[in-house]
Amino acid sequence: MSAVLDKTPPAHNAGGKPGVGSMSAPSVARVTRSTLAKDVRLEWRSKDAINSMLFFSLLVVVIFAFGFDPTAEESRRIAGGLFWMAVLFSTVVALNQTWARELRNQVLDAYRVSPASPASLFIAKAVGNFIFVATLEVLMVPLFVVFYNLRSLGPVWQLLLVAALSTWALVVNGTFFGAMSIRTRSREIMLPLILFPISIPALLTMVEATTQILTGESTPTFGIQLLLIYDIVFTTICLTLFSTILNAE
Amino acid sequence: MKPGIVIFGIVAAALLSYGLHAALVGAPTEQTMGDVQRIFYYHVPSAWTAFLLFFVNFVASIWYLVRRNPIADAIAVSAAEVGVVFCTVVLVTGPIWAKPVWGIWWTWDARLTSTLVLWLIYVSYLILRRYATGGQTQVMAAVLAIFGFLDVPLVYMAIRWFRTQHPQPVIGGGEGSGIHPSMMHALMWNFVAFLVFAGLVMWLRYRIELASRAIESEFAQRAVDDDLHGHMPVRSTR
Numbered sequence: 001m002s003a004v005l006d007k008t009p010p011a012h013n014a015g016g017k018p019g020v021g022s023m024s025a026p027s028v029a030r031v032t033r034s035t036l037a038k039d040v041r042l043e044w045r046s047k048d049a050i051n052s053m054l055f056f057s058l059l060v061v062v063i064f065a066f067g068f069d070p071t072a073e074e075s076r077r078i079a080g081g082l083f084w085m086a087v088l089f090s091t092v093v094a095l096n097q098t099w100a101r102e103l104r105n106q107v108l109d110a111y112r113v114s115p116a117s118p119a120s121l122f123i124a125k126a127v128g129n130f131i132f133v134a135t136l137e138v139l140m141v142p143l144f145v146v147f148y149n150l151r152s153l154g155p156v157w158q159l160l161l162v163a164a165l166s167t168w169a170l171v172v173n174g175t176f177f178g179a180m181s182i183r184t185r186s187r188e189i190m191l192p193l194i195l196f197p198i199s200i201p202a203l204l205t206m207v208e209a210t211t212q213i214l215t216g217e218s219t220p221t222f223g224i225q226l227l228l229i230y231d232i233v234f235t236t237i238c239l240t241l242f243s244t245i246l247n248a249e
Numbered sequence: 250m251k252p253g254i255v256i257f258g259i260v261a262a263a264l265l266s267y268g269l270h271a272a273l274v275g276a277p278t279e280q281t282m283g284d285v286q287r288i289f290y291y292h293v294p295s296a297w298t299a300f301l302l303f304f305v306n307f308v309a310s311i312w313y314l315v316r317r318n319p320i321a322d323a324i325a326v327s328a329a330e331v332g333v334v335f336c337t338v339v340l341v342t343g344p345i346w347a348k349p350v351w352g353i354w355w356t357w358d359a360r361l362t363s364t365l366v367l368w369l370i371y372v373s374y375l376i377l378r379r380y381a382t383g384g385q386t387q388v389m390a391a392v393l394a395i396f397g398f399l400d401v402p403l404v405y406m407a408i409r410w411f412r413t414q415h416p417q418p419v420i421g422g423g424e425g426s427g428i429h430p431s432m433m434h435a436l437m438w439n440f441v442a443f444l445v446f447a448g449l450v451m452w453l454r455y456r457i458e459l460a461s462r463a464i465e466s467e468f469a470q471r472a473v474d475d476d477l478h479g480h481m482p483v484r485s486t487r
Contacts, residue, residue, distance in 0.1 A: 173396070180389050184380040194377055194393060197369040198400050201407035208411050222410050230403055237399065241392050244314065248388040 028120040035124035042101070043132060049097050053090035053136045060086040061143055075148035080210030083144060084203060087137060088170060092192050094132045095174040098125055099182045111246070118243035126168075126175040126238075133167050153216030162213065162220065165227040166206035172231065173198055176238045179245050202230050254452065261449045264442035271435035279432075288346045290435050294443040295338040296364070302332030302447060303371060303398065310394035313387060319462070322387040325394060326378060327454035329371055331447055336368045359409045366404045370397040 043049055064082050068074070102108040111121055144150045152159060174195050181190040209223030272290035279286035309325035312318065343361065344354040355361065374397060378390050 180377075180392070183382065183385050183389065184377065185382055186380060190377070190380055194373045197366065197373045198396055200366050200369070201400065201403040204407045204411050226403070226407060226410065233399060233403070234396070237396065241314075241395070244388060245392060248385040 026116055028117050028123075031116040031120035032124045032127075035121060036128050039098075039124065039128040040131065043128075049094040049132050050135060053093050053132070054139055056093055057086040057090045057136065057140055058143065060089060061140070061147055065147055075150055076153070076214045077211060079144055079148055079150050080214055081207045082148075083140065083210065084166065084207050086140065087133065087167070088196075088199070088203065090136060091129075091133050091170050091174055092195070094129055094136075095171075095178040095195075096181075096188055096191055098129060098175060099178045100187075103182065108246075118246045119239050121246070122175065122179075122238060122242040125179075126172050129171040129175050130167055133171055134164075137163060137167065150214070152214050154213035154219075158213045158219065158224075159210065161224060162206060162209045162227065165224065165231055166202065166209075168231050169202040169206070169227055169234070170199060172235050172238055176234075176242065176245070179242070183248070202227065205230070254449070257445075257449050257452065261442070261445045264438070264445050268435070268439035268442040271438050276432045276435040277429060282350050285346060285349050288342050289432075290439045291443075292339060292342040292346060293436060294440040295335045295342065297440055298443045298447045299332050299335035299339060299367075301444070302328045302335065302451070303367070303401075306332060306371075306374075306394055307398040310391035310398075313391045314395075319387070322391065323455055323458040323462070325391065327451045327458060329374055329394070330454060331451045333368065333371050333375060334450075335443075335447060336364065336371065339364055340368060359405070362408045363401075363405050366408075367401060370400060373397075 061082070064085075068078060099108070102111070111118075174191070177191055177195045177198075181187045181194065184190045205223045205226045209220035209227070212218050212220045212223070268290070272287055276287065276290065278284055305328040306325050309321045309328060313321035313325060343364075347356070348354050374390060374393050377393055378386055381389050
């Protein structure tokens with residue numbers, strides 16, 4: 001990866017026209033940027049993932065409200081869990097589309113034979129999913145405020161930090177397992193079956209940390225550290241093993 | 250090979266019988282819990298054996314990814330399957346022991362929850378193996394095994410943090426601060442017996458895996474041969 005990064009810029013700068021006539025592989029940053037831009041543009045025009053995710057999480061929120069009939073005090077206690085359950089289930093919707101989109105017209109095979117590094121493809125996909133899920137979360141907050149009379153007693157910046165780390169935790173493994181589950185029979189159901197068990201520690205931590213902030217009980221320092229460790233460990237393994245999965249035959 | 254398995258089986262049966270005797274007759278009755286506590290001699294060795302088998306699965310998976318050796322994959326799948334069986338024994342004997350002692354079948358305490366999550370992870374590994382298609386199965390399974398194993402310490406940390414936030418359930422007895430020497434004797438003999446027994450089952454499972462692969466490739470070979478003799482235009486290999 002670093003070898004590619006070191007090699008490419010001088011070749012392009014010397015030639016003046018980037019990419020034309022040069023035999024070197026495209027840089028990681030450029031492949032990442034163009035793949036990400038393509039995915040975001042596709043989603044912006046079709047709004048396939050975000051629409052279905054949003055409606056799905058709306059349904060989860062409404063149906064859970066029937067199940068619990070919460071007061072404002074109670075809702076602070078259960079909202080953390082509810083919010084992340086809704087996000088988790090709707091994330092699967094987005095994740096299932098990420099790679100299925102690339103199966104049409106053998107785009108994934110084209111990636112495989114191209115000199116672009118698999119890591120850049122993975123980062124682009126994971127960041128793209130992060131953007132979609134983060135957008136969903138932003139749109140879901142008003143729902144919770146309205147339906148559950150929710151108001152955080154703890155500082156909001158902590159909520160943002162926990163949300164960012166948690167979203168990455170779900171999305172990084174989800175993107176990776178998505179690439180695995182497209183090669184299985186009944187792939188749509190396969191993804192949650194392998195993603196959820198692995199995500200349990202992250203899920204437990206994000207729910208508990210969010211609840212602590214919402215109720216204003218304490219600062220979830222250890223929770224944030226744990227999410228950070230989870231993110232670092234799994235981002236590293238995903239980047240290390242992604243080319244193995246992409247090229248599995 | 251055959252006599253080896255017979256000897257292995259006899260040794261395992263002898264050890265299990267001695268373990269049973271040591272657990273039911275040799276070990277003294279526990280003061281507060283009574284005879285129920287004797288399930289301990291099966292519960293704990295099963296747990297240790299399961300964890301050991303999951304570790305074998307992890308090592309074999311790395312070995313497979315590095316060398317692409319089909320033997321490593323066969324070891325990985327046998328270890329995971331037998332490990333899940335022993336982990337199930339732990340999860341079943343646990344509540345049987347807990348009900349008379351704690352008064353409840355289950356509590357979401359750190360150790361119980363971690364074991365349950367571990368079981369879930371390895372069941373998902375076996376499901377992936379079942380649903381994956383073609384030659385990618387081994388690679389994907391090996392990758393998931395690495396994810397699963399690295400997840401275990403995180404599971405334990407998360408659950409311990411989560412649980413210390415809440416009042417602990419009343420846990421009576423258990424193997425807290427050292428046990429009677431004769432109890433230790435029964436425990437260790439049962440551990441050895443369970444290890445040998447697990448080794449035997451895993452060996453048999455491993456041989457079945459190899460045999461089924463041999464049969465599969467034989468069928469594939471025959472299909473290719475029939476194709477060659479039956480029709481002139483042979484489908485090109487991908």
